[in-house]
Amino acid sequence: MSARRIFAQPARYAAIAPYLWMVLFFLVPFGFVLKISLSQTAIAQPPYVPVFDFAEGWTAIKEAFAQLSFDNFKLLTSDSLYISSYLRSIVVAVTSTLILLLIGYPIAYGMARLPQRWQPIAMMLVIVPFWTSFLIRIYAWINILQHDGLLNQVLLALHLVSAPVVWLSTDTAMYIGIVYSYLPFMILPLYATLSKMDASLLEAAADLGASPRQAFWLVTFPLSLPGVGAGALLCFIPIVGEFVIPDLLAGSGSMMIGQTLWLEFFTNKDWPVAAAAAVALLVLLVPPLLLYDRLQRRTLAGGG
Amino acid sequence: MTGESPNIDTPKIDKAAASARPAAPADAAADMPLLRIEGVTKNFGSFRAVDRLSLDIKAGEFFALLGPSGCGKTTLLRMLAGFETPDEGRILLGGRDIAPVLPHERPVNMMFQNYALFPHLSVRDNIAFGLKRAGMARAAIDTRVGEMVALVRLEGMERRKPDQLSGGQRQRVALARSLARRPKVLLLDEPLAALDKKLRESTQQELMELQRSLGMTFIVVTHDQEEAMTMATRIGVMNAGRLEQVATPRDLYEAPRSRWVAEFVGDVNLFDGEVVSHDHHRLTIATRDAGNIVVAEQRQMVTGTAVSVAIRPEKVKLWHHGPASDAGHSHAVNRLAGVVADVSYLGGSTVYRIKLDSGTVVRSSMTNTTRLDIHTYGVSQRVLAWFTPDDGVVLER
Numbered sequence: 001m002s003a004r005r006i007f008a009q010p011a012r013y014a015a016i017a018p019y020l021w022m023v024l025f026f027l028v029p030f031g032f033v034l035k036i037s038l039s040q041t042a043i044a045q046p047p048y049v050p051v052f053d054f055a056e057g058w059t060a061i062k063e064a065f066a067q068l069s070f071d072n073f074k075l076l077t078s079d080s081l082y083i084s085s086y087l088r089s090i091v092v093a094v095t096s097t098l099i100l101l102l103i104g105y106p107i108a109y110g111m112a113r114l115p116q117r118w119q120p121i122a123m124m125l126v127i128v129p130f131w132t133s134f135l136i137r138i139y140a141w142i143n144i145l146q147h148d149g150l151l152n153q154v155l156l157a158l159h160l161v162s163a164p165v166v167w168l169s170t171d172t173a174m175y176i177g178i179v180y181s182y183l184p185f186m187i188l189p190l191y192a193t194l195s196k197m198d199a200s201l202l203e204a205a206a207d208l209g210a211s212p213r214q215a216f217w218l219v220t221f222p223l224s225l226p227g228v229g230a231g232a233l234l235c236f237i238p239i240v241g242e243f244v245i246p247d248l249l250a251g252s253g254s255m256m257i258g259q260t261l262w263l264e265f266f267t268n269k270d271w272p273v274a275a276a277a278a279v280a281l282l283v284l285l286v287p288p289l290l291l292y293d294r295l296q297r298r299t300l301a302g303g304g
Numbered sequence: 305m306t307g308e309s310p311n312i313d314t315p316k317i318d319k320a321a322a323s324a325r326p327a328a329p330a331d332a333a334a335d336m337p338l339l340r341i342e343g344v345t346k347n348f349g350s351f352r353a354v355d356r357l358s359l360d361i362k363a364g365e366f367f368a369l370l371g372p373s374g375c376g377k378t379t380l381l382r383m384l385a386g387f388e389t390p391d392e393g394r395i396l397l398g399g400r401d402i403a404p405v406l407p408h409e410r411p412v413n414m415m416f417q418n419y420a421l422f423p424h425l426s427v428r429d430n431i432a433f434g435l436k437r438a439g440m441a442r443a444a445i446d447t448r449v450g451e452m453v454a455l456v457r458l459e460g461m462e463r464r465k466p467d468q469l470s471g472g473q474r475q476r477v478a479l480a481r482s483l484a485r486r487p488k489v490l491l492l493d494e495p496l497a498a499l500d501k502k503l504r505e506s507t508q509q510e511l512m513e514l515q516r517s518l519g520m521t522f523i524v525v526t527h528d529q530e531e532a533m534t535m536a537t538r539i540g541v542m543n544a545g546r547l548e549q550v551a552t553p554r555d556l557y558e559a560p561r562s563r564w565v566a567e568f569v570g571d572v573n574l575f576d577g578e579v580v581s582h583d584h585h586r587l588t589i590a591t592r593d594a595g596n597i598v599v600a601e602q603r604q605m606v607t608g609t610a611v612s613v614a615i616r617p618e619k620v621k622l623w624h625h626g627p628a629s630d631a632g633h634s635h636a637v638n639r640l641a642g643v644v645a646d647v648s649y650l651g652g653s654t655v656y657r658i659k660l661d662s663g664t665v666v667r668s669s670m671t672n673t674t675r676l677d678i679h680t681y682g683v684s685q686r687v688l689a690w691f692t693p694d695d696g697v698v699l700e701r
Contacts (some may be wrong), residue, residue, distance in 0.1 A: 200420040201420050203407070204422070205408075205422075205433070207386075207414045208413065208433050208482075209408050209409075209438055209485070210437050211408055214437065215408075
């Protein structure tokens with residue numbers, strides 16, 4: 001009864017803002033993309049048919065609807081270019097996520113165990129690089145990784161290699177770029193779960209005869225799984241659709257779906273196929289997104 | 305050390321088992337207490353949490369560390385568990401210094417104040433946690449967990465997670481988990497603080513019965529004096545990192561050794577004064593607020609010594625004031641005239657606050673032994689508060 005009155009009228013209207021946002025900036029554009037993905041390519045402006053012209057009347061629109069087809073989606077499943085792009089995207093995303101987890105977990109764990117007053121500083125150190133433009137940081141990596149770049153200079157100076165190593169335009173370079181760029185997205189959710197953990201649980205584990213190593217694997221790690229899940233999905237989902245990093249750092253041998261999409265759209269001018277690839281990518285990412293959402297809910301329910 | 309803590313073969317621990325362990329040196333074992341704390345000091349920065357504290361605890365005792373928050377009692381308990389290291393002094397368990405023994409290797413278990421149950425494990429797995437670490441066989445673990453679940457009456461809850469249990473049930477799981485390894489000493493950090501009053505009282509009884517039937521040594525930390533007095537066979541009262549007094553609940557209450565203890569444990573009337581004479585084990589003390597008070601005292605005290613006289617409210621009786629009252633009682637040596645300032649009826653007892661002619665207030669507590677009591681005193685009635693020499697305690701200031 002009184003709970004309702006807590007929210008004044010403007011606040012209640014504010015509650016619809018996220019839905020409005022979703023409709024305006026996701027559902028409506030997605031509708032456009034979906035429609036294009038069902039169209040055929042054409043040498044015209046815009047480069048596809050049919051085009052809905054609401055001025056032409058009801059019958060024209062009905063006719064236009066009849067021209068829509070799933071041909072582009074059939075193409076996606078039959079052409080090995082697309083299938084291999086999707087597969088590569090997933091392989092790259094899974095591999096990167098695992099590397100991120102292996103690097104991010106110890107960092108987050110270390111941060112959570114720092115004395116209280118040092119933790120915000122450590123957090124800043126993780127975030128501060130992101131105050132520089134993403135593109136600039138990737139170009140910096142190109143500089144570091146190129147033939148006479150910093151990395152090769154250091155390796156040569158230390159006599160670890162006798163000739164410059166080819167880093168740029170390799171998968172290694174791409175993984176370096178991805179891991180570097182996404183590390184904070186892995187560290188922050190992990191740090192959030194690890195720093196919330198009750199220290200007395202580890203004392204209880206020790207009290208009951210668990211060595212520090214056992215206490216970690218039996219108590220800390222299982223309890224940090226929601227953070228692991230959140231961090232992994234927060235990285236995995238955008239990496240699948242990653243375009244800039246593989247385009248700038250990886251070789252041209254094989255492409256991720258983001259690159260294929262770009263190629264279809266800008267080089268081939270095949271908007272319908274590009275749109276279909278985008279829709280397929282979205283559908284592919286729905287299961288992990290739902291998983292992420294469920295994990296978030298459980299963490300909120302458990303932690304609240 | 306890890307090998308002997310969970311004695312899998314013996315179904316029940318008897319009282320002698322802990323002290324008769326062959327591991328302890330044979331000659332010293334007889335009179336050596338199970339736990340000896342020798343001059344232990346612990347500092348946190350410039351704050352001295354525990355200050356050169358020494359204490360012996362015998363096997364089978366139910367010992368309570370009582371004190372206000374910040375007195376160092378929890379720090380002491382954590383040093384016993386191994387979570388803190390003493391800066392000075394030694395802690396001997398069964399005659400052996402346990403300083404180098406890591407927490408996970410100590411034959412001591414702790415029940416945490418917040419219970420510290422593993423939220424991702426079921427009741428069963430929480431209880432079995434310590435047994436698995438001890439490398440117990442699967443079948444033996446199942447048996448022991450079954451015993452523990454029955455002991456704390458949680459049958460049917462084995463598969464539940466901690467967040468599916470009530471506060472009282474969680475407390476029982478924590479207890480079962482800390483008892484499962486059959487430690488030599490069980491440390492309990494404010495074990496009942498999170499329970500409501502009714503549940504706390506019944507759980508106190510259960511803990512006492514459990515301790516008696518298992519014959520285990522319990523050390524409980526509490527700030528609740530009633531809880532300490534109910535459960536413990538001996539109480540150590542701590543203040544500012546030191547033990548003020550170690551005594552049975554009765555001695556602590558009836559013969560407090562310091563003014564601080566007298567005030568901390570129970571309610572008390574205190575009169576400051578100095579010794580004026582001493583004969584036949586009776587001290588006469590001239591007090592500022594209540595005239596001369598005669599107190600039975602075995603100690604010799606020099607005339608002029610500054611002392612306080614402590615009298616518990618229930619030892620102060622009341623009379624209707626006036627020459628006609630039965631003042632013939634020869635033991636009613638100490639009589640303080642005053643007026644009833646207020647009356648608090650508490651059900652089982654009634655507390656009168658008597659304002660003496662000097663202005664000081666004396667509390668008198670009377671048990672309501674009959675339902676219709678005609679001997680009650682009303683506000684602003686003139687009364688005589690009296691007590692015998694045996695009822696007062698002399699405390700040096």
